[in-house]
Amino acid sequence: MAVKTETLGHGHGYGHGVMTQEEYVEQRDLRFLGFLLFLFTDSIFFTAYIFAALYLRSAAPVWPPVGVERPDVNLGAVNAIILFGSGITAHYAMHRLKESRLAGYIWFTIATIILGSAFLGGQAYEYAHIHATWSGSTFGAAFFTLTGLHGFHVLVGVVYLIVTLLQSLAGKYTPERHFGLTAATLYWHFVDVIWVVLFFLFYIY
Amino acid sequence: MSTDTIDILRRAEAPIHPAPESFIKKYIFSVDHKVVGIQYFIVSGLMILLSGLFAEAIRVQLTGPHNTFLTPQQFDEAFTFHGTLMVWFGAIPLVTGAFGNFVMPLQIGARDVAFPWLNMFSFWTFPPAVLILLSSLAFGAPNAGWTEYPPVSLQAGVGIVFWTTAVFTVGIGATLTALNFLTTVIKMRAPGMTFTRMPLFVWASAVTAVLSLVATTALASALGSLFLSHVFNVPFYDPSRGGTVVLFQHMFWFYSHPAVYILIIPVFGIVSEIIPTFARKPIFGYKLIAYSTVSIALLSFMVWAHHMFTSGLGPWVTMPFMILSMLIAVPTGIKIFSWTATLFGANLRLTTAMLFVLGFLSTFTIGGITGVMLASVPVDWHEHATYFLVAHIHYVLFGGTLMGVLGGIYYWWPKVTGRLMNEKLGKWHFWLTFIFFNATFLPMHFVGLLGMPRRVAYYDPAFHGLNLFISISAFLLAGAFLLLFANAFWSLKKGQAAGPNPWGARTLEWMISSPPPHYNFKEIPEVYSTPYGYGEPLPYSAPYNQVSTTPTY
Amino acid sequence: MDIAHIADTIGALGAIVVGFFAIRFLRKEWKLKGADIGITKVMLTLLVIGCVEALLVGLRIVGQTPLSTH
Ligand code: HEM
Ligand SMILES: [Cu+2]
Numbered sequence: 137m138a139v140k141t142e143t144l145g146h147g148h149g150y151g152h153g154v155m156t157q158e159e160y161v162e163q164r165d166l167r168f169l170g171f172l173l174f175l176f177t178d179s180i181f182f183t184a185y186i187f188a189a190l191y192l193r194s195a196a197p198v199w200p201p202v203g204v205e206r207p208d209v210n211l212g213a214v215n216a217i218i219l220f221g222s223g224i225t226a227h228y229a230m231h232r233l234k235e236s237r238l239a240g241y242i243w244f245t246i247a248t249i250i251l252g253s254a255f256l257g258g259q260a261y262e263y264a265h266i267h268a269t270w271s272g273s274t275f276g277a278a279f280f281t282l283t284g285l286h287g288f289h290v291l292v293g294v295v296y297l298i299v300t301l302l303q304s305l306a307g308k309y310t311p312e313r314h315f316g317l318t319a320a321t322l323y324w325h326f327v328d329v330i331w332v333v334l335f336f337l338f339y340i341y
Numbered sequence: 342m343s344t345d346t347i348d349i350l351r352r353a354e355a356p357i358h359p360a361p362e363s364f365i366k367k368y369i370f371s372v373d374h375k376v377v378g379i380q381y382f383i384v385s386g387l388m389i390l391l392s393g394l395f396a397e398a399i400r401v402q403l404t405g406p407h408n409t410f411l412t413p414q415q416f417d418e419a420f421t422f423h424g425t426l427m428v429w430f431g432a433i434p435l436v437t438g439a440f441g442n443f444v445m446p447l448q449i450g451a452r453d454v455a456f457p458w459l460n461m462f463s464f465w466t467f468p469p470a471v472l473i474l475l476s477s478l479a480f481g482a483p484n485a486g487w488t489e490y491p492p493v494s495l496q497a498g499v500g501i502v503f504w505t506t507a508v509f510t511v512g513i514g515a516t517l518t519a520l521n522f523l524t525t526v527i528k529m530r531a532p533g534m535t536f537t538r539m540p541l542f543v544w545a546s547a548v549t550a551v552l553s554l555v556a557t558t559a560l561a562s563a564l565g566s567l568f569l570s571h572v573f574n575v576p577f578y579d580p581s582r583g584g585t586v587v588l589f590q591h592m593f594w595f596y597s598h599p600a601v602y603i604l605i606i607p608v609f610g611i612v613s614e615i616i617p618t619f620a621r622k623p624i625f626g627y628k629l630i631a632y633s634t635v636s637i638a639l640l641s642f643m644v645w646a647h648h649m650f651t652s653g654l655g656p657w658v659t660m661p662f663m664i665l666s667m668l669i670a671v672p673t674g675i676k677i678f679s680w681t682a683t684l685f686g687a688n689l690r691l692t693t694a695m696l697f698v699l700g701f702l703s704t705f706t707i708g709g710i711t712g713v714m715l716a717s718v719p720v721d722w723h724e725h726a727t728y729f730l731v732a733h734i735h736y737v738l739f740g741g742t743l744m745g746v747l748g749g750i751y752y753w754w755p756k757v758t759g760r761l762m763n764e765k766l767g768k769w770h771f772w773l774t775f776i777f778f779n780a781t782f783l784p785m786h787f788v789g790l791l792g793m794p795r796r797v798a799y800y801d802p803a804f805h806g807l808n809l810f811i812s813i814s815a816f817l818l819a820g821a822f823l824l825l826f827a828n829a830f831w832s833l834k835k836g837q838a839a840g841p842n843p844w845g846a847r848t849l850e851w852m853i854s855s856p857p858p859h860y861n862f863k864e865i866p867e868v869y870s871t872p873y874g875y876g877e878p879l880p881y882s883a884p885y886n887q888v889s890t891t892p893t894y
Numbered sequence: 895m896d897i898a899h900i901a902d903t904i905g906a907l908g909a910i911v912v913g914f915f916a917i918r919f920l921r922k923e924w925k926l927k928g929a930d931i932g933i934t935k936v937m938l939t940l941l942v943i944g945c946v947e948a949l950l951v952g953l954r955i956v957g958q959t960p961l962s963t964h
């Protein structure tokens with residue numbers, strides 16, 4: 137059996153040394169499940185604040201409260217589409233890597249990073265122009281807390297993508313072994329779809 | 342690649358890392374689940390002691406109706422620290438971090454948890470969190486109780502910032518531990534160990550992990566908003582700007598009701614291990630116990646508002662919550678009856694561990710009954726925030742969680758240290774604990790029913806006699822713990838060598854030497870059946886079926 | 895044309911393009927199996943919903959009421 141003696145045995149999360157394909161598959165299994173559980177708990181964080189927002193809304197006679205305005209929905213839609221589009225480029229990048237087309241992977245990842253940063257820029261613009269403050273009203277409280285939390289996640293995602301890009305330039309990922317990339321892509325999708333909900337909550341509903 | 346190949350690989354004598362040599366790698370920043378478990382045990386044990394000191398300070402104050410031992414301000418800080426330390430820094434890390442880490446991987450025949458490095462990280466969120474919490478004592482300690490309801494919690498000084506940060510930090514560790522445990526149980530069970538062959542403690546650990554994954558993050562959001570309210574003046578909870586304090590109660594209890602099950606479900610697991618071992622017969626209703634744990638976990642997310650019956654929710658909210666809360670008594674009752682049925686007709690061996698479990702059964706049942714009483718809205722309007730509630734929580738948490746944990750300590754001590762404890766001393770410890778526990782907390786029901794409120798530094802002189810009695814019992818109860826320390830030191834110094842399986846138990850951790858070797862299992866065992874088939878051959882592949890199951894203590 | 899109309903046009907067109915690709919991916923992945931694919935499917939479906947939101951905003955069907963009472 138192809139067990140290399142310098143390897144770690146199964147499932148040790150801190151794999152160094154050479155892994156056999158079998159061990160890699162098993163490690164990948166563990167880490168994948170662990171990562172999904174992480175995304176799950178993270179989604180609870182958002183869910184809790186979304187419920188808080190709905191609760192505050194139900195306690196207010198009008199929403200947003202008098203004197204407070206929603207962010208501009210038209211610009212918001214453009215910004216949302218920028219973020220959603222970055223989900224598509226991230227998806228392309230992943231596929232390119234699986235098909236061993238490294239150049240395509242690199243360009244699509246760079247596109248994702250640029251779109252993600254553009255979204256953050258749009259957020260900053262919005263923060264600067266909205267007629268609401270964090271401490272002024274419950275709408276502001278919910279809006280800035282949730283979009284701030286989300287913006288933080290986008291920022292982490294951008295950094296994460298940059299790191300995986302550098303790692304893959306250093307040859308860390310191959311079409312067979314790319315757990316780090318799978319995780320980054322999933323995380324990016326996650327950040328995307330959270331915005332689907334938040335966009336509805338603050339711009340439309 | 343097929344799962345079969347992986348299984349074969351697991352069973353192979355896969356090469357294992359040499360044990361770490363340096364002191365730091367071995368004892369401080371260890372990735373070994375056994376060491377992490379012991380680290381958790383030590384720190385959370387210290388926290389329980391510290392918390393106990395705060396409790397004794399409360400009881401000193403309450404020896405007289407208008408005592409001046411503590412100022413009202415200090416009194417508030419004392420019960421806040423008592424509750425906070427017990428729940429997040431004592432009991433939860435003890436039942437998950439300590440017992441879960443040490444026992445669960447051994448019981449599923451794994452060499453470690455899924456992410457050993459992450460496990461080490463989880464532990465190391467814990468000591469800093471302790472420091473943050475304790476440093477608040479120097480800057481104006483939090484004083485609104487472990488529940489920290491606004492607006493009171495927001496009126497105190499900067500202490501609330503420390504408090505939220507500390508609990509948040511320890512919560513990160515708890516969440517990562519849960520993630521780690523769940524992955525471990527799902528992916529790393531020994532070949533042949535199907536879900537319905539898992540030891541019940543493993544079931545309990547897995548279900549607790551699910552609770553923790555959902556609830557702890559919800560708590561994090563509640564803590565986050567409290568933090569933001571104080572630091573950035575965000576108006577979540579400020580009615581003058583449209584906020585509402587009831588929102589905090591919802592966010593807090595959505596976590597904290599499941600949290601009481603995070604505190605008790607692992608103990609259900611401990612009890613389910615100890616009872617069959619000393620009854621020497623298969624556990625009654627293995628599947629019932631396992632599935633009722635799952636249903637308790639599900640229900641526990643649907644009952645949080647029973648803590649808020651007096652917060653002005655409409656009857657259309659309180660009624661469903663009342664019914665669902667009472668419903669939880671059904672799966673809990675299933676467990677109690679299954680354990681009792683296991684005891685029925687058994688040739689009981691009354692070791693210290695078993696005595697503590699019997700103590701658990703009786704006191705926890707009383708706590709469950711008072712819980713159902715409180716779950717009834719009209720009763721709760723009368724009893725909410727009185728000493729009756731304090732009696733309830735201590736019958737379930739001291740009489741339940743802590744007694745079960747003490748049983749677990751006496752049970753697994755020989756596995757961890759390789760030495761037996763002194764049974765005679767242990768029995769003294771049990772009887773003193775059991776008697777003074779009841780002497781302390783039973784009268785609280787009465788003063789509570791008579792109307793004595795919780796969390797107040799002074800009380801009506803009419804309650805003086807009972808309170809004095811309670812306080813004296815509480816001091817003696819604390820004194821009984823000295824016997825545990827004496828026993829532990831005695832055992833480490835002079836204790837008889839335990840051998841692999843002193844109790845004649847049948848779960849996997851007893852099939853290897855005590856203490857277990859580095860990497861636990863040289864070869865990963867194969868499992869053919871549930872562990873509880875007393876009287877049958879051991880259901881493991883060789884060499885793990887060689888140990889004698891005759892008790893040797 | 896004012897800025898809001900330009901934004902609307904970009905938003906609506908963008909929504910159509912992004913939605914198109916999201917649906918195309920979804921159709922490609924639909925028959926594949928595996929845990930990560932399953933999650934990706936859920937994510938892409940939500941992404942399509944997000945595009946519908948943006949499209950409706952761009953077409954000025956939703957999101958135009960300044961105050962809502964409930
Ligand atoms: C049959 C099961 C149970 C029921 C029906 C029940 C019901 C209740 C109710 C209605 C309250 C709120 C009383 C009030 O605030 O007025 C309460 C409080 C509490 N329960 Fe239980 N309970 C049960 C089991 C448990 C268990 C197993 C634990 C922990 C191991 C527990 C821990 C607590 C704690 C800590 C509080 C007090 C929280 C505070 O500080 O306000 N309960 N219980
Ligand atoms: Cu509760």
